[in-house]
Amino acid sequence: MQEGTSARQEIALRTDGRGRRPDSARLRRLNILVGALSLPLFIGLWELVSRSGAVNMVLFPPPTVVAAAVLEWIRSGQFLGDLLASLFRVTTGFIVGGLLGILLGILTGQFPVVSSLLSPLFHILRPIPPIAFVPIVILWFGLSEAGKLFLVVWGVFFTVWLSTHIGVQKVDRGLIRAALMLGTPRRQMLQEIVLLGALPYIVVGLRTAVSISFYTLVAAELAGAFAGIVYRIEIAQQNLQTGQVMGGLAALGLISFAADRLFSALAERTVWWR
Amino acid sequence: MKLALASAPASVESARKQPAIQVSNLSIVFDTRRGQTIAVDRVSFDVAPGEFICIVGPSGCGKSTVLNTIAGLEVPFEGDILVEGSRVYSPRPDVGMVFQQPHLFPWKSVRRNIAHGPRMLGKSRTEANAIADDLIAMVGLKRFADAYPNTLSGGMQQRVAIARALANQPRVLLMDEPFGALDAQTRAVMQDNLLELRDRIKATIVFVTHDIDEAIVLADRVLIMSAGPGRILREVAVKLPRPRSNSVMVEPTYLSLKKDCLDVIRAEGLRAFNQSDAS
Numbered sequence: 001m002q003e004g005t006s007a008r009q010e011i012a013l014r015t016d017g018r019g020r021r022p023d024s025a026r027l028r029r030l031n032i033l034v035g036a037l038s039l040p041l042f043i044g045l046w047e048l049v050s051r052s053g054a055v056n057m058v059l060f061p062p063p064t065v066v067a068a069a070v071l072e073w074i075r076s077g078q079f080l081g082d083l084l085a086s087l088f089r090v091t092t093g094f095i096v097g098g099l100l101g102i103l104l105g106i107l108t109g110q111f112p113v114v115s116s117l118l119s120p121l122f123h124i125l126r127p128i129p130p131i132a133f134v135p136i137v138i139l140w141f142g143l144s145e146a147g148k149l150f151l152v153v154w155g156v157f158f159t160v161w162l163s164t165h166i167g168v169q170k171v172d173r174g175l176i177r178a179a180l181m182l183g184t185p186r187r188q189m190l191q192e193i194v195l196l197g198a199l200p201y202i203v204v205g206l207r208t209a210v211s212i213s214f215y216t217l218v219a220a221e222l223a224g225a226f227a228g229i230v231y232r233i234e235i236a237q238q239n240l241q242t243g244q245v246m247g248g249l250a251a252l253g254l255i256s257f258a259a260d261r262l263f264s265a266l267a268e269r270t271v272w273w274r
Numbered sequence: 275m276k277l278a279l280a281s282a283p284a285s286v287e288s289a290r291k292q293p294a295i296q297v298s299n300l301s302i303v304f305d306t307r308r309g310q311t312i313a314v315d316r317v318s319f320d321v322a323p324g325e326f327i328c329i330v331g332p333s334g335c336g337k338s339t340v341l342n343t344i345a346g347l348e349v350p351f352e353g354d355i356l357v358e359g360s361r362v363y364s365p366r367p368d369v370g371m372v373f374q375q376p377h378l379f380p381w382k383s384v385r386r387n388i389a390h391g392p393r394m395l396g397k398s399r400t401e402a403n404a405i406a407d408d409l410i411a412m413v414g415l416k417r418f419a420d421a422y423p424n425t426l427s428g429g430m431q432q433r434v435a436i437a438r439a440l441a442n443q444p445r446v447l448l449m450d451e452p453f454g455a456l457d458a459q460t461r462a463v464m465q466d467n468l469l470e471l472r473d474r475i476k477a478t479i480v481f482v483t484h485d486i487d488e489a490i491v492l493a494d495r496v497l498i499m500s501a502g503p504g505r506i507l508r509e510v511a512v513k514l515p516r517p518r519s520n521s522v523m524v525e526p527t528y529l530s531l532k533k534d535c536l537d538v539i540r541a542e543g544l545r546a547f548n549q550s551d552a553s
Contacts, residue, residue: 178371182442192390
């Protein structure tokens with residue numbers, strides 16, 4: 001079988017050598033070049049349009065003004081406070097919602113009685129966008145930190161619950177039969193087989209929940225806060241500091257991008273056998 | 275051999291007293307939407323300790339169901355099943371099973387997969403790993419001890435599955451079309467491997483297949499089953515010398531045995547055909 005593979009590789013190499021390779025290499029180099037130019041080109045164009053007089057510079061400030069606003073934001077020390085406040089909400093909400101989701105997903109996935117009890121309720125609550133809960137959260141929690149955590153937890157929980165539930169249900173019955181034949185006690189089946197079998201699904205659910213936690217963070221901070229990236233965006237909007245608004249958006253984008261990358265790197269290590 | 279996988283019967287006499295497996299009047303009825311279907315109809319057979327029997331039959335004849343019942347995986351049945359003299363209600367560690375799919379634990383290395391059984395029976399990690407390493411050598415996978423199942427070929431995965439089933443030193447090994455998903459070449463190699471392994475482990479083996487050649491090559495005795503409802507049509511004793519290999523397939527004795535089997539199967543096929551024609 002190995003011989004077959006190497007022969008196939010050889011054929012592949014030869015056809016490449018016959019002319020396809022230089023072409024694809026040139027194309028790849030062009031792509032890299034275009035990719036490197038993408039951002040500078042976009043920012044340059046933005047600067048030009050802003051300063052051309054065709055648009056209102058107050059409402060559509062050029063990147064240089066945005067950069068100055070961001071620098072000022074950082075220098076004033078407010079940025080660090082905002083960043084920490086937002087990160088605290090996102091991570092705490094993510095961890096609490098994720099743990100609850102995994103726990104209940106295992107329970108509903110593994111025990112039909114629990115599923116009959118909770119799944120109908122969860123399926124009704126799950127499609128309601130977390131933002132719709134802002135009014136009632138303000139009634140319940142006022143402007144406290146608990147209300148903001150509640151929103152993030154709510155958003156994260158259902159995604160993680162559903163993927164864990166499905167993961168547990170989809171665990172290969174054959175693995176369970178094999179484990180039974182090898183003398184695995186039924187009460188150890190959860191830790192030996194089910195949890196690990198569901199792990200790939202749980203990780204996918206958690207990864208989706210990373211971006212959901214940022215959506216809900218926006219709703220939570222718009223509902224009234226005293227610090228936070230989105231809170232700062234809102235304040236800047238009220239003061240017509242458009243540069244600061246755009247800087248805030250860029251910061252939010254960067255943070256959630258970094259969070260997603262970090263999590264996908266972690267996820268790859270979690271499912272170690274792939 | 276470092277490993278005594280299953281002790282051979284103490285004496286021929288005690289072996290005669292107690293078969294390793296006794297199946298008497300086994301019937302299995304499935305509830306379906308259109309009522310009840312008799313999957314297995316009053317099947318009886320004995321397997322002597324250390325004997326290797328093959329059950330052949332068309333797909334859907336209930337041969338896998340019979341095997342699952344002996345394993346304790348198929349719960350409701352009528353009749354009686356005794357393994358090593360005691361009734362079977364649930365899976366038990368002295369009965370090992372190899373399925374058509376390897377069903378290896380994807381998150382465990384080859385060694386950990388094989389060590390799983392001994393670990394579950396309370397052996398220490400060191401002991402379990404030692405058992406696993408012996409078996410890994412026995413199935414010729416030393417280089418892959420630390421590999422994960424998804425990096426192995428189908429044949430290698432099935433070898434791991436066999437080693438894993440042997441790790442608890444079962445007195446009875448049940449095999450449900452274990453080579454059914456493999457290509458012809460790999461299959462022939464696996465049959466030879468199993469014959470070799472079998473001479474060393476001395477466990478009682480019940481092997482289910484739909485391939486008559488495979489059955490005759492491997493077995494001491496072949497049970498031929500019919501479909502709908504599953505019944506045993508005929509028992510054929512395979513008097514081919516051991517140690518045996520896949521190459522017995524060209525011997526005259528082999529060919530006449532195969533002809534006997536084919537005659538039974540053809541007669542049954544004809545009967546089923548005429549029946550369906552008449553109804």
